[in-house]
Amino acid sequence: MNANANLLVELFVEELPPKALKKLGESFAGVLAEQLRAQGLAAADAKVTAYASPRRLGAHITGVAAKAADQAVRQKLMPVAVGLDAQGNPTPALRKKLQALGVDVGSDAALAAVLARLQRASDGKTEALFLDSVAPGATLAVGLQKALHEAIARLPIPKVMSYQLETDCELPGWSTVHFVRPAHGLVALHGAQVVPVHALGLRAGRHTHGHRFEAQAEPIELAHADAYAEALRTQGAVIAHFGERRAVIESQLNQAAAKAGPALTAIKDDALLDEVTALVERPNVLVCEFEREFLEVPQECLILTMQANQKYFPLLDAAGKLTNRFLVVSNICPQDASAVIGGNERVVRPRLADAKFFFDQDRKKPLASRVPQLAKVVYHNRLGTQLERVQRVRAIARAIVQQLAAAAEAEAAGAWRALALQADQAAELAKADLLTDMVGEFPELQGTMGRYYALHDGLPAEVADAIEDHYKPRFAGDSLPRGPVGVVVALADKLETLVGMFGIGNLPTGERDPFALRRHALGVIRMLIDKALPLELDALLGAAVPAFGSLIEDPRVPLADFIYERLAGLLREQGYAARAVEAVLALRPQRLADVPKRLQAVRAFATLPEAEALAAANKRIANILKKAGDAEEVVDPHVSELLLQEPAEKALYAAMLHTVPRADAQFAAGDYTGSLRTLAALRTPVDAFFDDVMVNAEQLDVRLNRLGLLKALHLAMNRVADLSRLAV
Template sequence: MTNPTLLDTLLVELFVEELPPKALKKLGDAFATVLADSLKAQGLAAADAAVTAYASPRRLAVQVAQVATKAADKAVAQKLMPVAVALDANGAATPALLKKLQALGVDVSNPAAAVAGLQRAPDGKAEALFLHSTVAGATLAEGLQKALQEAIAKLPIPKVMSYQLESGCELPGWTSVSFVRPAHGLVALHGSTVVPVSALGLQAGNSTHGHRFEAAKSPVVIAHAEAYAATLRDDGAVIASYAERRAEIARQLQAAAAQVGGGCKPIEDDALLDEVTALVERPNVLICAFEKQFLEVPQECLILTMKANQKYFPLLDAAGKLTNQFLVVSNISPADASAVIGGNERVVRPRLADAKFFFDQDRKKTLASRVPGLAKVVYHNKLGTQGERAERVRAMAHAIVNQLRMATTPFSVDDKDHFDMLDHKVQEAALLAKTDLLTDMVGEFPELQGVMGGYYARHEGLRDGVAIAIEDHYKPRFAGDELPRNQTGTILALADKLETLVGMFGIGNLPTGDKDPFALRRHALGVVRMLSEKNLPLDLVPLLQSAVPAFGDKITDATAALADFIYDRLAGSLREQGYSVQEVDAVLAQRPQRLGDVGQRLAAVRAFAALPEAPSLAAANKRVSNILKKAEVAVDAHVNPALLQEDAEQALYAALQKLKPEADAQFQAGDYTASLQTLAALRTPVDAFFDDVMVNAEQDDLRLNRLGLLKTLQLAMNQVADLSRLAA
């Protein structure tokens, strides 16, 4: 490397034993990003240099384009000390300055010459002396060694292993190192030149290893950094790129499904696809099958056992029903794949047989017979058993039905029959909802709780509405999940989530940072979605308060804190949907109790903000809020017309008298957009009021009357949202 400015592609690869599959993508991205960023920070690569990450089960690698063999030298100005400290009255160097220069390696044998080489420059209110020097740019070997160490140190390793180095390594003997998995090779190529760096007891070279069984050559020699992926593919039978390997697996899955025919398609599961991508280096998708008798078992059970235990892709027919065929992503490609197919079919059969056994055994006992067993299962040491929890959910569900009953006006005989029947179904579903936790199937696959309860309820002949409610009461389980399908299920799901939220807040068991073991954030979003998307006529705070009595003396009432928590989750959700911070803040500042109204309020605020009157009225609203906050006494919305002396305040009062009733009626009818647009006509009298009227008059009665007028204005303007939040 004689040319200090030579640019070429750099390749770095760590060859290791099989990496943890669920962490592979993060490991690969982090290794590439940290190493490349370090090179860029040292001036060895341009800020916009192309970076390509590679990650396979046995390697982490990165390619960085246009890397220099040596970074450019840098001119550095180093502040020494203030001139008043560095120089005496005659301008000669003080002992403090000479000591500082000597520590920096400057020759001080001739103090005058040393001082002459320094520069004065302003530093705040005084002058300081600066030493200007040139720092040599790092060589690639130096810079890459630093970058490699940083990349290894900052890897998001889920669990570190300690292992002894092999004989012949850089650090022989009993020396051990710690890494995510034992490392066996290091490649560092700048173009076709090996960069002399080391890591984990390994010296860099230009050779690696390909597929364990199908590599054409061993070792695989990388002739040039840019030939890395192609050489590994041709000589090593490895697709080094995680993204390319994932895309190839997805392509082969679709092709295999098309080969089966009948409109079949592989189950969609990004997490499974990611994990399988991290398990194979050269994917080969094969079609397998199991006995059709297993299809008598609920398909959720079979799908889960195939995905979770075997990493297979079940095949669904055109109607979304499970077929008896499935796809395997193999890491080998033999000429005759029958042995591989047969082996996978033999492996899956006992898994499916276990699922069938669990299903058959569970159906021998009714859900109702399992209810007493819930009293033996601890839910939380401060909140009691699952049996106590089920009773609390029943009480909360009953309270929700009554709140819905009271919100229905006018109330008819048919409505009474409907709510009586609804309450009966909700109570039955709440009693049985947690009983599937005691079944063998849910014991083996906890992810199926609720789902299996629904199957067992149907098997017993329970009403379909109750079975659906039992199945759906955990919904929504995750972001974007569907909501419960019927009213019974919605009420039960709402009660179940409220039981968790109210209980955990009541004992002070709140989420901290990224730790949320009881998924309270997810539960809160579930409550938000059900109340808003189902447009339930339930007020949030009374709903939360109605859940507290079910706990007796086990908790303290934390309704206020829980309501804030739910509004915070709602605010985050709305911002993710594209609403601005100002729009969301304006609406939620009023703490709307009916969450189903929030969308309409946001639409009204957005329409109002587009009006030409909006900026002026928002600014005036903010001014009103500030004036009222500073008032020395509590202000109510009362105005005595006889005390209105100025033309501008009389005009504002008259405008309010005219427009407020119309706007109030529109608000009560739920036409929030029209209500705000009606109030937009207040712009002219409001502007005139602030131009011509002194609010804080010396006479007490005039001042209080004007404050009352402003309070009336504030209440009229801020029913839909706090418009002051829209002010710039």
């Protein structure tokens, strides 16, 4: 076996679960390489190539050693005072320790040799005895066996199978093996040499297998570790590398779509592409079609049934509308593909016919007629039925509209009444499509089908859109509701979930969030900010709580904390500095729509030459006021000019009289950046005050007056953000 050579390991198994294949392949190769590096058999910069196809997991690792280098080892034994007596001779305790470590101390000569290897050194507390030795490096056979065992044990297997395997020994019998799928082959090649390892009841060799039907050789003999991918490609008709196979499929999809018709494109779906890549070893994209009459069904239904059930790629025209053509990724490449095409067209037809039947049947009953049946659908055993939930969402939606109307400066009352009526109607019907056949078959279409059925019932487009949009945003980066009706109902729906779950103590943990409360909180945050809604968080939560009556405990305090925590995380992900986020959110701003403007103002303030000194002064003022409060001195922000004695405090007061009203006016107008820039002019008088004025004067009224001056300054400077949080 060569000193250094490339290593190949492959497990050949029955068809692996497609949705897990990519992670299985990455884990198998990654853990294998990690374990070999840890044992000194592979370099830190060794190139690792993961292979994963429906019937194999493999790894190719460059520059693997046949034997790891020997390692010098220093092992602490015991304190010198314990190991050696007054004459320097070994104590029984030392002899026993050495024997436990397998060191030969049976003869005087052996003991003397060992004592010569002992070293004295401090262990940080006392002088101790250390034994220097050399640990032989692991051989590849031993090291790979350990690495292979660890790689298999740590595979992220979704569900383990148990199967029987005939034992490979002199006595016939069967043993039980636990793995993701039955394994039938193991390859381990170091260069051209087989590494004698075993796993899952299999012994390593150099033979693997190609495509079930199109391989040119069976089995395939691998002459060298580096010949693996090419041998599978040429002799086995298999593209073993997951990423390469995925790229081939994507390229074929684009080419087939272009040939299928002008301006046609296949729907982009990364999850589906990954799944199909995990289903085929030799991809061959074919164009199929179905009857045009099925296009009368909403395209979301047809697309979902083709993608979810059949793993097909629907084709869209230039306008983004579904056509009656689709692409299928076959695992065989026959000379005449007509049978494969015809078979897939026959398979998809009954699926589409079912969708059309569900759609036609659902439209026979208006959505409103389904609402009473929600009383039979349990939402949560402590929060009642879906109908009770709908009533709560309606009540919260009405409260939101009232708050919006109150915050509006001067708009027609009729517009707000119309919004209230439409929001109430959308909230009432939002969950009705849960009882339709289509949503029963495809739960992913809830809301979407509600919109189609609402339009069929003749309801306004605003109401129909809101029925679909009240679930938005469904995931990170999803679009927000289109119109104000959808925003109101979406807010109400998410607040109902958050308040209800927090109210019964059903909180998310680090690992579990079954009711997606984090996503709901982020949805509320995004709507309040991105839609610039003039709503205050405490008022929103306060309006939602009464809808539950006595079902829940008041959750407003922990829920507000939860929302601000989610907001802080979101802002940091968006690139805002952690100090700036902390400074702004420390004030718990009620209008979340103002938070980005506050952050921009803090960012601009931080660039000013006065920023560092003012932040430090704010921190100092906060500490002074806190100590005064601890001393039970009543500090209010009122200042008496008659009690101002020192020139520096008079100068600061005069500067504040000139500066603070302008800064307050800018703050009230929403010009947070301008407000902080104006306040930056106070740096010089603030510095002078702390240089020349003794705050804790002996005279009580003078001391309280100076504290009041600082309190007024603190309030003025910390309206946009708590500037003390910016101090280093």
